[in-house]
Amino acid sequence: MIVDEPRDLTPGAQLPIELSAELLARVEARRAEVLRALSSGDPVYGVTTGMGALSKVRLSDEEQRTHQRNLLLGRAVGGPPWLPPDQARAVVVTRLRTFLTGDAGVSAALCGQLVALINSPYVPAIPAEGAGSAGEIIPLAHAFGPLTGIGTLLDADGREVPAEGLLPPFELGPKEGIALLAGIPGTTGRAYSQVRAAERLADRMAEIAAGAIAVIGANRDPYHPSTGRGDELLQAEQTRILELAGPESQPRSLQAPVSFRVVPQVLAHVRRALGRLDEAVTRALDGVTDSPAYLDGAFVGTAGFHGIDLAAHCDHLVAALAHAAEVSTARLHRLLDPEVTGLPAQLAYDPGPQAGLVAVHKRAVAAVHSLRRLTVPSSIGTAETSNGQEDVQTFSWEAAGVLTEAVRLTREVTACELLAVHQAFFLAKRPVPVALAELLGATADAVPVIEADRPFGVDLRRLADLLSSGSARP
Template sequence: MDLTQTTAANFPVLRLATPEELDAVAIAEVSAGRSLRLEQDLLDRVSLRRREVLELLTDGDPVYGVNTGMGAASEVRLDVVAQSRHQNNLMLGRAVGSAPWLTDPETRAVLAVRLRTFLTGDAGVSEHLCVRLVELLAADMLPAIPRTRIGAAGEIIPLAHLGGALTGSGEFLVDGAAVDAVDVLSAAGMEPYSLETKEGVALIEGIPVTTALAILRANDARLLAAQVVALTAAEVCLVGASRDPFDPALARADVELGTVLGAIRQLAGDDPHPRTLQSPLSVRVLGAAVAQLLRSIDAVEAAVERALNGVTDSPAYLDGRFIGTAGFDGFDLAAALDGLRLSMIHVAETSAARVHRLLDEKFTGLPRQLSGQPGLHAGMVAVHKRTVGVVHELVAVARPSSLGAIETSFGQEDVQSFSSEAAEACHHAATGLRDVLACELLTVIQGVRLSERPLTAVDPRLRTLVEDASDLLPDGTDDRAFGRDITVLNDLLASGWGRWAATDGLSTPGR
């Protein structure tokens, strides 16, 4: 499924009868515009759980964040007056974020994951809050949620912004700008939502932001993996490289490697008389690099499943009692996202190296630097320099985001997972890899234009794919402002170019 080309009109309304139906694939569809509807039986189950929670709260026992303060102030008991203000008030002092904000698709995914966790009943929120989240999605009213500078255990900072938009103290995004929530709600004919008992603390618990972003980052990475496969197959055909490194026999006991090698071999075909006996290492290791990328994607998706199905609320209502948890700790997701980021950076390194190799006439048999007139025209040499700059930047910030605990809240929060930051760093790596691939695609197009045998031994679909990209650029091989070409190709890659160019193991999002 290519979610880059979808709109709300492409999807039927998803009618939810169980929380599990709002899975990773459905959340990705909601991010792309799909609408939700909560079936009455599901709402009745949420309502029943809500009544159980309210009944249990009448016994007067301390319940964290409900009739007590939060964090280091949890020993402070709140009187009835304070409790009546507490849930809405939780959205105020914790809303310390600012721009840059999550994008519209990212914010829609966050709302969907927040809804999913509420529908399980662990948080004990009312059906009214669940319905309000669905209404926001239907109206495309999206809270302004900060995407970075989040240094808390869990996600209290971004979630306080989400809750503030609901209650009227925060902001919504309108055409990319943050607008006062009261004005937006009024224009939509809505009143600010008044959070009821336990609903405020429920809103700021858990890891819905990182979970949502992890779903989208994994889908991004699957598309990038397919694009790397397509580009490598085109390069192998362009220069007449040996197919030996992509022989399926090399994938013994390695499912992911077999998937990648099979996809490349299917696209590149056979060449009994390769021009070169042994290609540079950046070509030969591509199969292993993309196989590791697939394993990293699988790790993120497995962490997402645990987050969607596990207990992330605190205190959670389970087995008729409230249980304090550490379910808001996102280290599982953060560590998986860090692994995905490193895998993407490694693929970017190999891509930049292949661009360099394509400038060498000894390897390609094409004009030096892929210049139509060496000396007068520089060809692709500066394009390669851009890839070097991107890779250097990615490597320079490659420290794991999931490490670096700093004590806060008077020691009450003495570790953090920085999971939202890990998701942001992963997004940065995906953007960088896409930029390198745009440069690589431009280099391939230049090589095809200079070649006397343009992709003759290749799957015709791949030849069409390269030709379609080439048609978007100015004619000829003379020097021009190639940065403009790279921008065009970046947009093309982001729109889904090459998604079909691999088997389902690479290209299926939200698997």
């Protein structure tokens, strides 16, 4: 992928990446301006001074020569568990995009070093937890220390390898160390990856819920788009459910249980939360996050590290997913009830001698319990650090981590419901709606016919992999 403009580069960009000569020339021209401005001798935070509570300390010329690398050394205090490879690479790609705007005033050579890391078979070992600061200096120190031979990389098999010697030798120039630590590229990249994952999951949740609606013969009245007047997103979900589930000429009852009737409302809420987080990610990708940033010919201190926009919308999406998982688990419970489905109890092939899927519902209940505990807002609970220089935090890094776990748990619950829908169609001998044939066909490929009890954890793991793949075929 050849990148001509910063906006061409997203955290999920296709690899390998190559920066156009014109773009690199613009980056280098801004770098020359920054070096001229630095030569004036005026104090510049983190370049000619210390950082945080030590910003009043002026650095000698000799100290400045080693200061930028030292910034990455003393702040790498994290440890395992490390970010998964896709999120680690998204952090690096997002950092590169922020540099391409010119705000950071870094060199084209540093951008090239980032490209070399992105295109390599390695990712930096970035701690998934423990940011604890205004901004992301701890995880970013781990993310970008390897550019200068500091710290640890992970190979394609997830093994830790020393960074020294794995990338071309590189020496940070003035301002480049602090630029690597500035802003919230980590939260931005991680949130981007989770938005994409949650979008795929929401599509699957709609299909699986429609399958549940179809297999119990639910009345289709609640999905008529005229009942969603005033809410175009809700009407779109109602239309989607009708198309997926197909018509029902002889519903089993006048009203299905609530967990079936509210499917469009639940999914519309998830998609609304997704859209708002996606907008926050775009704002973060396009905004000024460097500090000090080089804007209009001068160094300007910023608060671009205060990721409340991303943190709050991550929290919102976590709550929406938790609600969707709760409703899915309730629907799964109803699928085990012969009064609702007209099928054998607990979807067992031979009820009594066999327990059926009752324990699968219990697993979903446990996942929902974990989800509920994730819904405490991440940005609540500030604490002073850096001798009071940093007296508040948003914990946006942690918010992105909580969202990652929420997506995983919601996927687990969704896999449980998918297994039940799959079994219900098998027992009911009902035709699968045409719009659901691909997903349920892939499910049948992944999960053998259930005619006896077995360790369903194996089936659920396969279905969770299916749901995360973005494809209906395993």
